[in-house]
Amino acid sequence: MKEETKKQLDYMLKTLEKAGVYDHAGHIVQFDMETACPRDAMEEQADLVAYLNNQVFKLTHTKAFIAAVDHLHAHEEELSVHEKAMVDSFYRMFRRTRDIPASVDHKINKVFNKAYVDWIKAKEAADYSLFEPSLKAVREAELKKMEYIHDRKERPYDELLDLFEPGMTQEVLDDCFAACTERLLPLLAKIRKSPKKIRTDFLYREVPDTAQAEMSRYLMDLLGYDFNRGMFTTTEHPFTDSLGRKDTRITTHYDPHHFISSMYSIIHETGHALFDMFSPDAEWDYHYHEEKSMGQHESVSRFYENIVGRSRAFTDLIYDKTCEIFPTAMKGVSPDEFYEGINMVEPSLVRTEADEFTYVFHIIIRYEMEKLIVNEKADIRKLPLLWKEKYEHYLGVTPGNDAEGILQDVHWTSGFGYFPTYALGNFYNAMYYNRMKKELDVPGLIAKGQIPVINHWMEENVWKNAARLDADPWIREITGRSLDPTDFLDYLENKYGQIYGL
C-alpha cells in the first residue's frame, strides 16, 4: 500500500471509530425510546437521537473524510477485501449524501423522529389525522434529500428502492408482483372455495403474557439465539437491532387472544438476529455492517419464520412444549390441527398477522401506495381511502379503523421503499432453499431439533458474504441465478395445494 493510501485509510478508520461511539449511543437511546421511555419524555429523546445521528453524519461528511473516501476509491487495488467493502459502502452512500448540509440532515432526522412519536399517538387513538401532517413532512423530507443526489434516477421511487436494495427498480418489482398476482389470486380463490375445514378456535384462546414470554425464550433458544449477546422485550411494533457487536436485541408484542402472533414474530426477529450474530466480525471492524441489502436480511428472517417455522417438521418439534407452556389453549389440539391452524389461509387486515400465503398482497398494496405517494405526489389526505380500496380489491377485506388500516405499520415514520424487501426476502429464500434442500435433509434436521446445522449452512452460504455483495451477485453466488419469484410461487402452490387438497 502506498504511503498516501495508508494515511487516508488510517484517517478513515480513526474517524469511523469516533463516529461509531455516537452511532452506538444513538442506537441505545433509540432502543430506549422505543422500549422504555415514558410518554412525556419521548419527544426530547427523539431530538437526542437526531442529535447523535447528526454527529455521525457530520464526522463522516467533512471535506477531509469525503476526500479520503474518494482517494481510497480511486486506489482500491491497494486495499484488502474488507477495506474495499468499507470504502465502497461509503462511496456509494456519498452519491446520496455528500452534498447534504449537516443542518439539513439533522432537520430531516427530526422530522422522522417526530413522525414516530405522532404515529404512536395516532395509532393509539386510531386516528389518521394525528399522523397526517407528519406523513406529509416525511414525504417532503424524502424529496428534499433527493435534491442532493448525484446522477439522480429518473423516478424518485427508484431512488428509495435502491436505498434498501441496491440496484432494485420498479421495473423489476412490477414484473415480480405481476407474476405473484397472476398465479396467486386464482389459487387464493380456489383455496377459499375448498371444502377443507381448518380448526382455528384454539388460536384465539387467551394466553397470559408471562406464558408468551416463556414461549419466546424457548423459541429463541431453540433457534440458536445467544442470550449473552442479546435480550428481548416488548414494543408495539416488533423489531431487531444490533446496538453493538455483542448486542443484538429483539422486541415482540403479545396479543393475549392470538398467541401465534408473537410466536411467529419472535421466529422472524430471531432470524434477523442470527444473521447479525453470525455475520463476520470484519463487517464491524470495517464499519460496513449497516450497509446490507434489506432483501437479504428479510430473506433470512422470513426463511426462519416461514420455511422453517411454519413447516410440518417444526410444528411437530415444538408441539409438546407448546402444549406444556399453553396448556389451556392447546387442550385437545392434535399435531395435525396445530400445523393446519398455523397455516390457515385467510385474507386479513394486518400485515404482521397475515398468513404466509396472503402476505405478499399486503406488500403489493403498500408498494402500489408508495409509488403513488412518491412518484405521483398523491394527496396525503386521501390515503386512507386508497388503502381501503386496495384491501378490498386484493383481499376482499375492509379496515374498521385507521389503527388496523393505514396506521398499522411504523415504516412510513422514516420514509418509503422498505416494504418490497419483505417480498424480495421471500423470493430469495425460496431460491436458496431449493439449493439447501439438495445438500441437507432440512425436515429431518428440524425434526431432530438440529437447527444449528441449518444455521451453519446459512452462515457459510448466505451470511458470510452478504454485506460485501449486493443482492444480485450474492444470490447468483448462492444459486447461480438472478432474482426470480418462480421458486417462491412454486413453493406456495405446492405447500398450500397439499394442505387444501387442490
Place this chain on the structure above:
Amino acid sequence: MKEETKKQLDYMLKTLEKAGVYDHAGHIVQFDMETACPRDAMEEQADLVAYLNNQVFKLTHTKAFIAAVDHLHAHEEELSVHEKAMVDSFYRMFRRTRDIPASVDHKINKVFNKAYVDWIKAKEAADYSLFEPSLKAVREAELKKMEYIHDRKERPYDELLDLFEPGMTQEVLDDCFAACTERLLPLLAKIRKSPKKIRTDFLYREVPDTAQAEMSRYLMDLLGYDFNRGMFTTTEHPFTDSLGRKDTRITTHYDPHHFISSMYSIIHETGHALFDMFSPDAEWDYHYHEEKSMGQHESVSRFYENIVGRSRAFTDLIYDKTCEIFPTAMKGVSPDEFYEGINMVEPSLVRTEADEFTYVFHIIIRYEMEKLIVNEKADIRKLPLLWKEKYEHYLGVTPGNDAEGILQDVHWTSGFGYFPTYALGNFYNAMYYNRMKKELDVPGLIAKGQIPVINHWMEENVWKNAARLDADPWIREITGRSLDPTDFLDYLENKYGQIYGL
C-alpha cells in the same frame, strides 16, 4: 446586569445546554446498561457511559467555562436566585474538579464502570475475590481525585462526605451515631427479650413476579407517581434516576419469597421520584438539579418508606388491595398481623431488607468501614473479615457468603461516602415530620388515601428550596433547628415501644 456578566452568563447557559445533551445520553445509556444490556455488551457500554460523561466534563472544564463561573461568582449580586444557585453549584464543584485533567477524569470513570461490571459478576458468584481488584482501584481513583482538590480537608473521608452532603463531617456523624448506638442497642436487647409474638410466616409465602409488579404499580399510583413521566423495571439493586426533566424512572427487585421487600423498595424509590418530579423546573433550566444534598433526598425516600409506608394508617389503607393482589400469601392474615409483620424487628444481614429499627446499624457498620478504607487505607483483602466482625458486634448475625455480606451493595463501585446519607435522611425526616404533624392530620390523611395533600406539604416545605440550599440552612428553614438525631430516636422508641409493649 452588566454587559460582561450577561455575556458570561449566556456563554455558561449555552455550554450547559450542550453538555446537557451528553449528560442526557449518558443517563440513558447507563440506565440501559443497568436494566437491559446483555452481559457480553456491558463492558463496551460502560466505556460509552464513561466517554459521554467525559464529554460533559470536558465542556464544563475548559478555561473559558471556568473563567465564566469565576466571573459570575464574583458578581453574584447581579444574578437572579436561580442563576446564583447554578453558579454556586459549579463554583463549589470546581474546588474539586477544576484542576483534574479530562483524561484523568475519563480514566477514573472507566474504573468505576468496570467496577460495576465486576461487582455484578462477583455478586452473582458470591465471590468477593472477583471484585477485590476493582474495589482497590476504586479507592485509588478516589484518592487520586483528591490530589486535585483546592484547600483539601484534613481527613480524606470528610472530603467524600462533603461530596454527598455538603458541610457534613465525621465529627458530626460520630456524635449522631454514638447517640443511636447508646439509645438503640439497649432497646434492641429489650425488644429481643420481649414476650411479644409477631406472626411472620405469611411474609415468606411465594408470590409471583407478575403480582408483585401489579403491587408496584398500585403503590406508585397511590403515592402520586406520574406514569406519563416515568416507568419502572427491575434491576439487581433498585434505584431511581431522572434521565430527563420528564423522565424519572424507578427500578425494583422481586424476591418471590419475600413480597414486602419489593413493596417497601418501591415506596422508597417512589419517594425519590416524587422529590424529582415535584422539584421546580428552574432547577433543570439552570442545570443545578443534580447538585442536591443526598441526605435531603434520602430523607424523602425514607419518609415515604417508613413514616408513611410502615405506619398503621398506611398498612390499613393497602390491606384490602394487598389481599386482592396476593390472595394466597395474605390468606388468613389480619390487619393487625399485617402491620406487625411489616414492622417486626429482627437483626438481619441485608441492609435493603432490614427493618426500620435495625436499619441504622447497617449504616453505622458501612460508615465505620468506609472510614477505615479511606482514612486508614485498610487492607482491601481483609474487608470481608472486618465486615463479618462488625455484623456480629452490632447485630449478632454472620453472613453465610459474600453476596449477602460485603458484596450486597452497589455503592462501592462508584466510591465511598454515600451510606451515611441514608441515616441523615432518617434524622431529617423525623425532624420535619414533627412539624408536619402539627399542621396536618397525617394518619387521617393516609387513612383516606389523601397522599397528594402530604405531597403538597412536602413540595411547599421540603422540595421547593432543597436544591438551592445546603442541608443545614434547609432543615433550619423547615424546622428552625440544625441536625439532631433525637427526633428520630424518639420516634423509634415510641413506635416500637408500642408494638412490643415496652
